[in-house]
Amino acid sequence: xxxxxxxxxxxxxxxxxxxRWIKQAGAGHTGGSLSCVDILNVLYNRILRVTPATAxxxxxxxxIQSKGHSVEALFVVLADRGFFPESDLATLCGYxxxxxxxxxxxxxxxxxxxxxxxxxxxxxxxTALAAKLDGAAFRAFTLLxxxxxxxxxxxxxxxxxxxxxxxxxxxxxxxxxxxxxxxTKDVMNHEPLAEKWAAFGWAVRTVDGHDxxxxxAAFEKPLEPGKPSCVIARTTKGKGVSFMxxxxxxxxxxxxxxxxxxxxxxxxxxxxxxTGGAA
Amino acid sequence: xxxxxxxAVAEKLGLKMGRANLEEFADTLLALAKxxxxxxxxxxxxxxxxxxxxxxxxxxxxxxEVGIAEQNLVGIAAGLGSCGKNVFAVSPACFLTARSLExxxxxxxxxxxxVTLVGISAxxxxxxxxxxHHSLHDFAVLRAINNLTxxxxxxxxxxxxxxxxxAAATSPVYLRFGKAPLYSLPGAETAPFAFGAARxxxxxxxxxxxxxxxxxxxxxxxxxxxxxxxxxxxxxVSFPTVxxxxxxxxxxxxxxxxxxxxxxxxxxxxxxxxxxAGVIAQAGIGTRFRIVGIPDEYTVTGSQADIxxxxxxxxxxxxxxxxxLLARP
Numbered sequence: 001x002x003x004x005x006x007x008x009x010x011x012x013x014x015x016x017x018x019x020r021w022i023k024q025a026g027a028g029h030t031g032g033s034l035s036c037v038d039i040l041n042v043l044y045n046r047i048l049r050v051t052p053a054t055a056x057x058x059x060x061x062x063x064i065q066s067k068g069h070s071v072e073a074l075f076v077v078l079a080d081r082g083f084f085p086e087s088d089l090a091t092l093c094g095y096x097x098x099x100x101x102x103x104x105x106x107x108x109x110x111x112x113x114x115x116x117x118x119x120x121x122x123x124x125x126x127t128a129l130a131a132k133l134d135g136a137a138f139r140a141f142t143l144l145x146x147x148x149x150x151x152x153x154x155x156x157x158x159x160x161x162x163x164x165x166x167x168x169x170x171x172x173x174x175x176x177x178x179x180x181x182x183x184t185k186d187v188m189n190h191e192p193l194a195e196k197w198a199a200f201g202w203a204v205r206t207v208d209g210h211d212x213x214x215x216x217a218a219f220e221k222p223l224e225p226g227k228p229s230c231v232i233a234r235t236t237k238g239k240g241v242s243f244m245x246x247x248x249x250x251x252x253x254x255x256x257x258x259x260x261x262x263x264x265x266x267x268x269x270x271x272x273x274x275t276g277g278a279a
Numbered sequence: 280x281x282x283x284x285x286x287a288v289a290e291k292l293g294l295k296m297g298r299a300n301l302e303e304f305a306d307t308l309l310a311l312a313k314x315x316x317x318x319x320x321x322x323x324x325x326x327x328x329x330x331x332x333x334x335x336x337x338x339x340x341x342x343x344e345v346g347i348a349e350q351n352l353v354g355i356a357a358g359l360g361s362c363g364k365n366v367f368a369v370s371p372a373c374f375l376t377a378r379s380l381e382x383x384x385x386x387x388x389x390x391x392x393x394v395t396l397v398g399i400s401a402x403x404x405x406x407x408x409x410x411x412h413h414s415l416h417d418f419a420v421l422r423a424i425n426n427l428t429x430x431x432x433x434x435x436x437x438x439x440x441x442x443x444x445x446a447a448a449t450s451p452v453y454l455r456f457g458k459a460p461l462y463s464l465p466g467a468e469t470a471p472f473a474f475g476a477a478r479x480x481x482x483x484x485x486x487x488x489x490x491x492x493x494x495x496x497x498x499x500x501x502x503x504x505x506x507x508x509x510x511x512x513x514x515x516v517s518f519p520t521v522x523x524x525x526x527x528x529x530x531x532x533x534x535x536x537x538x539x540x541x542x543x544x545x546x547x548x549x550x551x552x553x554x555x556a557g558v559i560a561q562a563g564i565g566t567r568f569r570i571v572g573i574p575d576e577y578t579v580t581g582s583q584a585d586i587x588x589x590x591x592x593x594x595x596x597x598x599x600x601x602x603x604l605l606a607r608p
Contacts, residue, residue, distance in 0.1 A: 008566075058363060105390060112361065113390040116381055122351045123386055126358020129343065133319075133364075140358075153382075156351035 002045050005274065007212045010088040011041050012271050015240045016264060017076045017086065021245050023260050025092040027101060031250040033073035035176040035209070036143060039233055040077045042215040043141060045227065052082045055109060062127050064112045066120020067145035067174060068102035069252075075099060075107065083109035118151025120144060125160045128169035128228070139168045141219070147179030150188040155200070162201030165273055167222035170229040171202070174209065176237035180251050196228040209233025241266055280459060280584040281500075285594040288500045288507070294462040300438040300493075301399055301456045305330035307442040308367060312341050318365045318446065319343055323352040328458075329369040329399050335507030349374045353382035353396070360392035365446060372398025372414035372455055373405070380420055387451045388426040393594065394452075395445040401431070402493065402544035403578075403586045410580075415573050416457075419549025421453055424524050428474050429522040431455040433542075434464045437519045440472035448474070455492060457544075459583055461497045475520050477528035480569040483512035487532035488599040491518045491540040491551045494571075497587070498542050500594035505601060513601065521551050527537040529558045538567035538604045542592060544583075567604045571597060 002010070014037045022028030043063060050060040065074050072092070079086040084107065091097035098106035102115030112123055124142035131138050144154065161169050173193070181187050190196070197204045203224035207214040215233065223229040237251070238244030241263040244253070255263055281289065297303075312318040312334065318327075321343045323361060326335050335342045345352045349370050356368035364366055368375070375398050376383070387394050398417060405412035415501070421429045430445075430452060432438040438456060445452040453475075470478035480495070481502050488498035495517045502513035514536055516528055532539055539559070541552035552570030559566060571591055579589045 035313025062361075064358075112357070113385060116385050118350075119354060119382065119386055122382075123358040123361070126360075127352070127362055128358075129355065130359045130362035130364055133340070133359075134362075153350040153354065156345075156348040157354065159348070160345055160351055160355060245532035 002056065003068045004212045007041050007045060009271065009274055010045065011038050012067070012267050014041060014073065014080065015078045016073045019255060019260060019263055021076070021089045021092045022072055024090060025094070026254055027093045028072050028254065029069040029252050030254065031178065031244060032067060032070040032145065032174070032176065034239045034241065034244065035235040035237045036067070036070050036089060036174040037073040038210045038212065039172055039174060039215060040073050042212055042219060044077050045079050046216050047219045048141070049138070052106070052108065055083070059136055060110050061138050061142050062140045064124045064127065064140065064142045065103055065114055066142050067148055068114035069179070071101060071103050074103055074110070078109040079108070081109070094155055117148040118153040121154050121157035122160070124169055125157050125164070125166060128161070128166040129164055131168050132164065132166065139170065141170045141172065141174045143174055145179070146173055146175040146177065146190065147184050147187065149173070149190045156250060158197065158200040161228040165226045166228045167225055169183065170231060171217060172231045172233055174235055175232050176235045178237045178246070178248050178251065183212070183246060193232055202230040203227040204230045204232065206232040206234065209235035210239060280587070282593065282595065285500050286595060288503050289462055292499070294464070296460055297435040297463040298460050299458050299460060300432055300435060301458045302330050303435040303438040304397065304442055304454070304456050305334060307439045309334045309337060309447050311443065312338055313538055315365065315480040316341065319359060319367065321345060321352060321356050321359065321366055321368045323347055323349050323370045325370050325399065328371065329397070331369065349378040350382050353379040354386050356394045357382070357386035357390060357392050361400040366394045367397050368394060369397040369399060371405070371412070372401035372417055373412050376417040376420060384424050388424050391426060391450065393449050393551055395448070396453045397508055398452070398453060398455045400458045402457060403583050404457040404459065406581055406583045406586045413578060415546045415578065417455065418521050418543070418545045418551055419599065421426065422549065422554065426450060427522065428452045428520060430474065430520050432519050433492055433495035433517045435463050436463065436467040437472055437517070439520060444472070444474055456494050457583070461493060464496060464499060472519065473527060475523045477525035478517045478519065479514065480517055480530070481513065481515040483514040484536050485511040485513055486538045486540060486605065486607050487514040487516065487536035488540050488542065488597065488601070489516050489518060489529065489532055489555055491521055492544050494544055494592050497593050498597055501597035501601065504594050505598050507601070518551065521554065524554050524558065526558045529555050530562055530564070533559045533562070533564045533566050540571060540597060540601050540604065542571045542597060544592065545572050546575060548575055567607060569600050569604050571600055
């Protein structure tokens with residue numbers, strides 16, 4: 001099991017790689033990838049029972065990324081876990097590349113094609129239900145954006161998850177409080193969020209979405225037997241780069257050369273601080 | 280549904296009245312599911328209208344209820360299908376193919392899970408209930424989605440075979456069933472059913488009636504009626520699969536017959552007839568051609584029979600269309 005420090009170093013490397021491939025592609029969803037990458041780090045390095053060797057095992061855990069636009073975070077983490085060579089991402093968003101701007105099953109390790117919002121939760125409900133019907137022990141995780149919660153299909157899925165008592169299902173909200181138009185609370189307010197999920201019959205925990213220990217504790221087992229789990233991860237969009245953090249324009253902003261250099265310098269400095277300059 | 284004259288022609292042809300395709304579907308699925316516990320019926324408060332009451336009683340562990348939530352129906356079906364379940368997602372065609380179109384496109388077809396989408400009470404089966412309950416758009420929207428086989432069976436034989444083929448399919452399928460009893464058509468022994476294959480029910484080289492779904496029987500009656508009254512020899516070809524279209528059967532009809540008439544329980548826009556027209560036009564064949572379907576207008580309401588009669592989807596209507604087409608200078 002990697003330590004929190006191991007994960008912290010991984011996340012810094014993931015952030016550098018996210019920016020690298022977005023910069024090379026000239027496109028990407030920078031802010032949301034940076035807000036959710038610590039969640040993906042914990043899932044793939046500590047929680048999910050799935051590896052390239054078990055990617056077709058019917059009993060593997062499933063991760064379905066409903067906020068498909070943050071695909072760069074997913075690709076970088078999957079590459080780190082050995083599903084495909086990181087260098088493949090040089091074709092990100094290029095002509096006929098499997099590494100398109102939203103997840104597709106043409107990429108090793110991706111369970112479901114997503115990109116239209118409000119789809120992941122019902123699919124994850126079906127996945128968790130399949131496990132229950134077979135008495136299988138695998139779990140289903142799905143990651144939703146907070147802006148995405150305005151899609152009504154999420155609430156259909158929320159009803160069904162509780163109705164079928166899917167305690168093998170965890171919905172994670174990447175609650176970064178920003179969407180393309182502005183603050184989520186101004187665009188379409190969804191608060192009080194924890195109360196809503198609890199009222200729908202889910203076990204709810206709100207955590208710091210950049211705290212590896214807190215995320216691990218929230219994911220390692222169902223929050224409550226007989227109920228699906230909702231983990232509200234309070235995150236910062238653009239986390240890890242000072243001038244991107246909590247700034248709306250980085251939703252799908254691509255750094256210019258100067259910004260790219262400054263961002264890398266910040267991330268390198270953070271690595272040096274963690275390793276005493278040995279990285 | 281049938282005028283006295285049409286009934287007389289059906290009797291002369293020896294056609295026996297069968298049951299609703301919806302009932303054939305439900306019984307076939309139940310029989311398959313009894314021997315394969317991987318088969319699931321997923322319903323959106325639609326087990327009654329889907330005739331799945333007996334299925335639910337016999338196999339309660341193999342039916343999943345999602346409530347009145349068609350988007351959830353298809354999303355959950357995708358999740359179940361992704362885990363190896365053989366899913367039949369059952370909902371009125373009007374809701375399934377409109378409310379949850381994005382889930383069909385992305386969660387099932389784009390993600391490539393071999394789920395069967397079952398549109399029940401399709402076309403104008405719910406004719407009296409108004410446009411909300413008509414599915415006259417489903418061929419058009421589903422034809423425009425990659426990786427989906429679109430099937431509209433014409434009788435109980437085609438319905439039964441379509442359900443069996445869907446259960447064995449390795450890619451997504453849409454099945455479209457009506458709720459009125461249907462005549463059993465000839466050809467069950469001579470024209471085998473397969474996805475993508477048209478079935479020739481009657482030979483002839485004057486007019487070719489190319490039809491799909493519950494209009495096929497009316498085309499057959501029209502052909503028999505024309506032959507008896509005018510001596511015209513009319514070909515009748517059933518196209519249970521709207522996509523992928525049996526282009527060889529279309530081209531053979533266009534090349535070998537003096538005129539082509541298509542029939543469908545669907546809007547003309549984007550439907551079966553336009554698919555046929557595209558094949559003929561792209562092959563550079565000039566022929567007398569008519570599409571009989573529902574025009575782009577505020578759709579009349581009433582029983583399925585009323586609506587078929589209103590739009591000429593009857594023996595008399597199709598025979599008149601064919602005669603006028605041949606008579607055109």
